[in-house]
Amino acid sequence: MTFPETRMRRLRSTKKMRELVAETHLGVSDLILPIFFNESISKPTYTASMPGVLTHPLSDYEKISSEIQCDGINSILLFGIPSKKDSLGCQAYAEKGVVQKAIKGLKQSSDLLIITDLCLCEYTDHGHCGILHNDSIDNDETISLYAKTAVSQADAGADIIAPSGMMDGQVAAIREALDDAGHKNVAILAYSAKFQSSLYGPFRDLVHSSPGKDDRSTYQMQCGNRREALREMELDISEGADIIMVKPAMPYLDVIYDARNSFDLPVAAYQVSGEYSMIKAAGANGWIDEKRAMMESLLSIKRAGADMIITYFAEEAAKLLR
Numbered sequence: 001m002t003f004p005e006t007r008m009r010r011l012r013s014t015k016k017m018r019e020l021v022a023e024t025h026l027g028v029s030d031l032i033l034p035i036f037f038n039e040s041i042s043k044p045t046y047t048a049s050m051p052g053v054l055t056h057p058l059s060d061y062e063k064i065s066s067e068i069q070c071d072g073i074n075s076i077l078l079f080g081i082p083s084k085k086d087s088l089g090c091q092a093y094a095e096k097g098v099v100q101k102a103i104k105g106l107k108q109s110s111d112l113l114i115i116t117d118l119c120l121c122e123y124t125d126h127g128h129c130g131i132l133h134n135d136s137i138d139n140d141e142t143i144s145l146y147a148k149t150a151v152s153q154a155d156a157g158a159d160i161i162a163p164s165g166m167m168d169g170q171v172a173a174i175r176e177a178l179d180d181a182g183h184k185n186v187a188i189l190a191y192s193a194k195f196q197s198s199l200y201g202p203f204r205d206l207v208h209s210s211p212g213k214d215d216r217s218t219y220q221m222q223c224g225n226r227r228e229a230l231r232e233m234e235l236d237i238s239e240g241a242d243i244i245m246v247k248p249a250m251p252y253l254d255v256i257y258d259a260r261n262s263f264d265l266p267v268a269a270y271q272v273s274g275e276y277s278m279i280k281a282a283g284a285n286g287w288i289d290e291k292r293a294m295m296e297s298l299l300s301i302k303r304a305g306a307d308m309i310i311t312y313f314a315e316e317a318a319k320l321l322r
Contacts (some may be wrong), residue, residue, distance in 0.1 A: 024299055031308075031318060048201035053276075058098065061106050065109050072322055073314050075308075076106075089232070099153060099156075116158040116162060140169075144173065150174040153185075161189070162245070163191060172234045191245050193233060203274075245269065245310075247269070249301045250271065269301045269308075270311075275297070279313075
């Protein structure tokens with residue numbers, strides 16, 4: 001007698017059979033590597049809470065881009081750490097700011113697709129994502145500086161601008177500024193559903209961006225608000241976003257699924273520093289198989305509906321996928 005479960009197992013019998021019937025496929029082209037430049041250092045450095053993730057000096061662009069592309073990675077998300085911070089985050093939009101220099105250096109030495117994170121938190125001395133007045137973020141003043149930053153990044157050669165500050169109206173302000181400056185072909189990847197998560201800690205260690213006072217609950221989303229996430233995405237699309245993003249990824253797979261089924265735009269997901277570091281720590285302690293956990297986590301994000309994944313595992317995963 002043939003049991004139903006036996007018929008199911010026929011399609012799992014060999015590796016080739018399993019590959020043939022696989023419902024979800026993860027490719028190297030799906031992966032985006034975050035990369036960090038610090039203008040205060042002269043050689044690459046590591047951050048203890050983000051094992052394996054380098055912070056680069058403003059040099060060796062050819063070496064860095066060659067290594068990335070040798071692994072098959074074609075897209076990066078660029079962050080900068082300035083040597084000086086102030087209350088207005090002036091180095092974010094400086095013509096010779098750290099990100100602007102990094103864009104030009106990478107463009108001269110590679111054909112990488114460069115996405116630039118756009119926020120002020122790495123550049124302000126108070127660590128918040130906008131301009132503070134009486135301990136409150138001034139939304140409109142902040143988005144005017146976001147627009148200025150976007151133009152400076154596009155002038156330097158950025159292909160995609162990714163505003164991450166969660167200010168109201170930021171996408172519209174950036175789209176208008178880019179168009180007025182002649183950058184109509186520069187796309188916007190909006191951090192549309194960015195939750196106030198506990199999983200950003202290692203990243204903040206690396207870029208020194210923890211808020212000096214209070215937290216970011218007045219502009220980042222509450223963790224339980226699924227319907228609000230869809231409203232945020234809808235607003236960003238109406239303002240001109242070309243790609244929408246959910247951040248973090250694994251705790252919000254339901255939101256990624258909702259985004260994929262609600263909108264026709266490409267959906268990105270950011271597997272953030274805490275997600276990465278937890279897998280790294282458990283793997284280092286022998287509690288899990290790190291490579292299998294890495295690939296399982298990425299596949300789950302893709303299965304939920306993400307078209308592209310920003311992940312610190314990009315290079316490691318690419319080597320397994322080639």
